[in-house]
Amino acid sequence: MKPRPLIxxxxxxxxxLSPSILEAKAPRPNVILIFIDDMGYGDVGFNGATxxxxxxxxxxxxxGMKFTDFYVGCAVCSGSRTxxxxxxxxxxxxxxxxxxxxxxxxxxxxxxxxADMCRAAGYRTACVGKWHLGHxxxxxxxxxxxxxxxxxxxxxxxxxxxxxxxxxxLVLRDGVTLADVRAGHKLKNGVPIMRNEEVIEYxxxxxxxxxxxxxxxxxxxxxxxxxxxxxxxxxxxxxxxLAVSKxxxxxxxxxxxxxxxxxxxxxxEILKAVRKAGIxxxxxxxxxxxxxAAVGSSKPLRAKKGSVxxxxxxxxxxxxxxxxxxxxxxxxxxxxxxxVMPTLVSLCGGxxxxxxxxxxxxxxxxxxxxxxxxxxxxxxxxxGPGTVRSGKWKFYPWQEGKGKQSRDNATWKPSKxxxxxxxxxxxxxxxxxxxxxxxxxxxxxxxxxxxxVAEITANQRPTAALVRPADAPSPSRPGSPxxxxxxxxxx
Numbered sequence: 001m002k003p004r005p006l007i008x009x010x011x012x013x014x015x016x017l018s019p020s021i022l023e024a025k026a027p028r029p030n031v032i033l034i035f036i037d038d039m040g041y042g043d044v045g046f047n048g049a050t051x052x053x054x055x056x057x058x059x060x061x062x063x064g065m066k067f068t069d070f071y072v073g074c075a076v077c078s079g080s081r082t083x084x085x086x087x088x089x090x091x092x093x094x095x096x097x098x099x100x101x102x103x104x105x106x107x108x109x110x111x112x113x114x115a116d117m118c119r120a121a122g123y124r125t126a127c128v129g130k131w132h133l134g135h136x137x138x139x140x141x142x143x144x145x146x147x148x149x150x151x152x153x154x155x156x157x158x159x160x161x162x163x164x165x166x167x168x169x170l171v172l173r174d175g176v177t178l179a180d181v182r183a184g185h186k187l188k189n190g191v192p193i194m195r196n197e198e199v200i201e202y203x204x205x206x207x208x209x210x211x212x213x214x215x216x217x218x219x220x221x222x223x224x225x226x227x228x229x230x231x232x233x234x235x236x237x238x239x240x241x242l243a244v245s246k247x248x249x250x251x252x253x254x255x256x257x258x259x260x261x262x263x264x265x266x267x268x269e270i271l272k273a274v275r276k277a278g279i280x281x282x283x284x285x286x287x288x289x290x291x292x293a294a295v296g297s298s299k300p301l302r303a304k305k306g307s308v309x310x311x312x313x314x315x316x317x318x319x320x321x322x323x324x325x326x327x328x329x330x331x332x333x334x335x336x337x338x339x340v341m342p343t344l345v346s347l348c349g350g351x352x353x354x355x356x357x358x359x360x361x362x363x364x365x366x367x368x369x370x371x372x373x374x375x376x377x378x379x380x381x382x383x384g385p386g387t388v389r390s391g392k393w394k395f396y397p398w399q400e401g402k403g404k405q406s407r408d409n410a411t412w413k414p415s416k417x418x419x420x421x422x423x424x425x426x427x428x429x430x431x432x433x434x435x436x437x438x439x440x441x442x443x444x445x446x447x448x449x450x451x452x453v454a455e456i457t458a459n460q461r462p463t464a465a466l467v468r469p470a471d472a473p474s475p476s477r478p479g480s481p482x483x484x485x486x487x488x489x490x491x
Contacts, residue, residue, distance in 0.1 A: 028228050028348050029321065030283040031118070032221075032270060033340070035084065035234040036263055037077070037130060037155075040293025041301050043238075043260050044316045049297065052257040056268030057318065060287065064320030065329040065366060069424075071336040072291060074383050075305060075312035077155060078132050080290040080337065081234070085113045085133065085144070087341025087359035091382050091456050094463045099132060101154060101161040102475040105463040106134015107144065112353035114341060115145030118230035121350040124223075127151065128216045129234040136163055136466040142196050146232070150216045152191050156206055156236045159186045160199070163472035167198040174203060184473025189241050206243035209236050210259075214266040218273045228282075228348070233270070237263055240294060256295045271320070280322050284347065286340065288317040302430040307403065308387040309430055310394065319366050326368040333374040334389055335362045356459065378448035382456065388445045389424070393438075395445035396420035400433060419446070 041047055045054040046061035073083025079090035079097040085107070086093065093111060096103065107113075115125040127141040127149045134140065135153035142149055153164075162184040172178065176185055181202060190203035217233050237243070238259040248262040267287060274283050291305045291312060292298040298311030305312055319325050338359035345352050346361050360375030378390040385403045388395040396403070401414030415433035421442055422430040435442050468475075 027282050028121070028123075029324075030228050030230070030274075030279055031123075031344060031348065032217075032231045032233065032274070032283065032285045033084075033114070034267060034270065034285065034287045035081070035129075035232070036287075036289040037235055037237060037239040038291065038294040038296070038305055039238055039260065039263070039289035039316060040296045040298035040304065041311065041314060041316050042297035042299035043293060044264075046318070047316050048300075052253075052260040052264070054260065054264040056264045056271070057287065057316075060267065060271065060285070060318050060320050061328075063322065063327050064285075064318055065325050065331055065368070067317040067319065067335055067365075068330060068332045069334050069389075070288060070315055070317035071313050071334065071379060071381075071389065072288070072315055073337055073381065075291045075307055077290055079383060081132055082107060083358075084290075084337040084340060085115075086111050087338050087353070087357035089338065089358050089382065089456060092356075092358065092460060094460050095133075097383065099134065099154060100477070101135060101158050102477060103134075104466055106136070106139025106466055108462060108464040109138045109143045110464075111461070112355075113144045114344060115141070115230060115232065117145070117341070117345060117350040117353075118348055119145045119147070121348050122227055123348065124225055124227050124229040125232075126217075126220045126229070127232045127234070128220065129213050129232070130155065130236045130239075131234070134464065134466060135161055136468060137197070139464055139466060140194075140197055148196060148220075150195050151193065151213065151234075152204060152209070152236055153194055154191065155239055156191050156204070156209070157189055157240055158191055159188055159478050160190060160192050160202060161472075161475040162186070163468045163475060164192065164194065165198045167195065167200045170199060171201045173201070173205060176202065186478045188478050206236070206241065207245055207249075209243065210262045210266055211245045211247075214269050217270060221270070221273045221277060221279075230344075230348075234290075235263055235266070238294075238296060242295065260296060283321065284324070285320040286318070287320070288337065289315040291315070300428050306384075308381055308384050308396070309403075310424065310428075313381065313383075313387075321366075325366055329368055331365050331368075333365055333372070334376050334379055334391075335365055335374060336376065336379055339375070355461070378445060378452075380449055380452035382453055386449060386453075388449050390445055390448070392423050392425040393441055393445065394422045394424050394430060395442065395449070397446055397449050421445075 045058040072080045074080040076097045078099045082090040082095045125146045127146045129151040132154045192199040193201040193204045242255045242259045244258045248258045294305040301311035303309035303311040339362045342359045342361045364372035385398040417435045421435040
């Protein structure tokens with residue numbers, strides 16, 4: 001019997017449909033992006049730590065995929081968050097590595113964030129936690145694609161900018177009065193909690209911050225809707241000053257251990273809420289950190305926060321999506337936080353930003369596709385003195401001893417080679433400089449670095465000026481001379 005013409009025609013049309021069109025009809029995942037502050041590679045059980053205990057993260061690793069070579073875009077706060085949120089190296093967007101309450105600039109709202117992309121694709125969006133990409137209009141999360149925001153607008157060791165609007169239900173603590181606040185009260189480590197664009201608590205009770213972030217996030221997850229959601233949960237901990245709730249205040253342990261264990265508890269509660277809501281099979285959860293350890297451990301990697309050695313930018317990372325990401329799997333290909341944007345565009349049915357970004361789609365890696373390889377021939381960072389990761393090689397276009405580093409050997413002496421090259425597979429601690437023996441690799445990676453710097457420099461885009469009320473008290477650092485000028489200027 002011959003096939004009927006109509007059936008043949010339909011079969012031919014289906015065969016011509018691109019995979020992206022077919023995938024777009026599949027259920028789009030909810031996305032939860034958990035971004036820890038200052039957590040090091042060696043702070044978690046799934047990377048070998050025995051103290052602290054991280055059973056929830058270890059279970060997540062067993063149910064999902066561990067990335068062993070996942071890099072962020074900066075070794076400190078704001079630059080790293082810029083890369084994650086936009087898929088761009090922070091220098092492309094003219095961002096500072098770290099913003100402060102007296103900074104005059106923030107992430108430009110014309111840049112497409114993960115929340116912008118998801119919201120345009122029909123997602124509900126929420127940010128719960130530390131923002132640190134601009135604490136005034138037009139740079140707050142509610143200007144950057146998030147329908148709601150609850151958290152601390154910058155690092156918890158900073159202070160309050162009196163320019164932020166006060167909520168009618170403002171909660172004041174530690175003896176601070178409304179008159180004090182209106183007069184510009186500031187103190188180091190005295191940061192506000194904001195809801196959307198208003199300060200709702202000052203100073204924040206940092207002992208409760210991890211617990212309250214978790215509760216806010218779970219409330220969002222439980223909210224019933226026929227739309228998928230994107231939840232960004234950038235924790236304040238384990239950034240200094242460390243603080244924990246009563247349940248985790250164990251005097252027999254170091255405070256950093258307690259803080260990491262409370263963050264681990266938080267991850268467990270988030271996953272528990274996802275399972276209880278019956279959405280685990282359609283929820284992607286990404287866990288990583290903004291930079292290396294400040295207090296904890298980045299071992300076995302070299303150096304810590306602030307450095308472009310691996311201990312400063314190579315992060316503990318997990319991807320979890322039951323049934324879609326292979327359980328108990330490990331990916332040792334080079335991937336990066338800039339890759340989250342294009343990956344979510346593909347998964348969430350969104351559109352790529354019209355302007356150039358730097359990330360690549362890493363879903364083939366996450367899904368365990370056979371033969372999947374890193375999309376980065378050379379992953380280049382301009383942060384600090386700069387670095388390049390390519391395959392097993394890590395290259396530094398500067399002499400050892402001139403950048404931030406950490407070496408336990410007191411008798412260690414820096415190499416006299418003008419540049420550095422390490423085999424990160426055979427020498428994960430980056431201890432032996434192989435530059436002299438591999439001139440062809442040095443030449444190739446130096447060229448990659450130079451080309452990257454030239455391209456970024458030629459195509460930088462502006463930040464946005466933070467808008468301050470003309471009568472707002474000075475945002476200057478507590479104890480420093482007051483700054484003049486009513487309105488901040490963008491770069």
